[in-house]
Amino acid sequence: MTSNNLKIAFLGIGLMGAPMTRNLLEAGFSMTLWNRTASKCEAFASDATIAGTPAEAVAEADIVITMLENGQVVDDVLVKQGAMAAVKPGALVIDMSSVQPSLAREHAELAAEQGAGYVDAPVSGGTVGAVEARLSIMAGGSEADIERALPVFNALGKCTRIGPVGAGQLAKLANQAIVGITIGAVSEALLLAAKGGADPAAVREALMGGFAGSRILELHGQRMIDRDFAPGAPARIQLKDMRMILDEARAENLTLPLAQQVHNEYLALVANGHSDVDHSGLLLELEHLNGSLMGSLGRGPKH
Structure with a gap:
């Protein structure tokens, strides 16, 4: 596979996040991982950097991906645990969790304050789709931000732009x-x-x-x-x-x-x-x- 110089921070190495991480690594991305239960990152220790906190994970990332259980957890990780405040200007935050459309819009505003882009990109296809890189990715965001995300999405499945932020949700x-x-x-x-x-x-x-x-x-x-x-x-x-x-x-x-x-x-x-x-x-x-x-x-x- 061709190497990709984009640095990805992936937050949430669960049923969906683990196979998605594997596919992104196989596509040649440099990755830093964080998970609430740190042991779930261990399988990737030889191929990726394991971070101790969400803020540490995102500090150098060009792309930040969250794949967490619900909106409350996403908000906790991005806002309360300081990940959003640590995102560098020019980075792109992609929330692939399923959250309320209104929360996606709130997080997009916070990303904009950091000088970062934001795409809500929930998926369908379950664990089988995640393993086989055949996820249906429903993206909400600007055309430019979704264009930037395509190399990542193409390693995971097929992306359809639905409309502005929140439309993916x-x-x-x-x-x-x-x-x-x-x-x-x-x-x-x-x-x-x-x-x-x-x-x-x-x-x-x-x-x-x-x-x-x-x-x-x-x-x-x-x-x-x-x-x-x-x-x-x-x-x-x-x-x-x-x-x-x-x-x-x-x-x-x-x-x-x-x-x-x-x-x-x-x-x-x-x-x-x-x-x-x-x-x-x-x-x-x-x-x-x-x-x-x-x-x-x-x-x-x-x-």
Whole structure:
């Protein structure tokens, strides 16, 4: 791979951040890493610099990337822990976390005060997309700032400029509304079919060829059939996203009944102790509600 002289600070080496970091290193970028749990950086110790604080990590960086769990954590790292104040003039801050559009705009203003650029660039594609460098990147910011970010984005997936700062986060909310609601629909459809005596695996196969076919039915439908709920995207994150969708809807004087219902289902799933199952594990809440497991041919779980 060709070397790149851009220095990147990457804050947040978690489920998504770790494979993204690996792809950026393989693309030849010089990287400094920071994570709240420092041990998660250890796998990269021979290839990147490990910083003790967010401010230390960003001090020499041309590009600062945050990939953190929610807006509160992003704000804590950038503002309270002093990372934004340590960003050098001319640098570019790229928040690839999913945060409130209003928070993205606030952080853009803080970056501008430092003489730095800002792009909100949340992603879709989950851990599989992160590993395979096939993330869908939804970018909000000026055309010039997004142009500057393209060498980074191209190492991670495909970028689409949505509009000005905050627009990337709006696109992510739209994405998460469709994902959450569709997971609910697939859960109900497969449970309905299985309870009536159909094989849910055969139902999924048949539906994949028709109008109901979707990436959610393909991947998460299979997860439900296999009862494989190891987290790619944890349920607590989907709940956080559904909450942000409803907050944004209220701010825009919109009523979104489907989003509200799915939010309530994820809230119950998390309350019942499943915060760290994959978001496709919404099936578990539906089964709990009905007192019935999907299993195979409606006869309970396979052994």
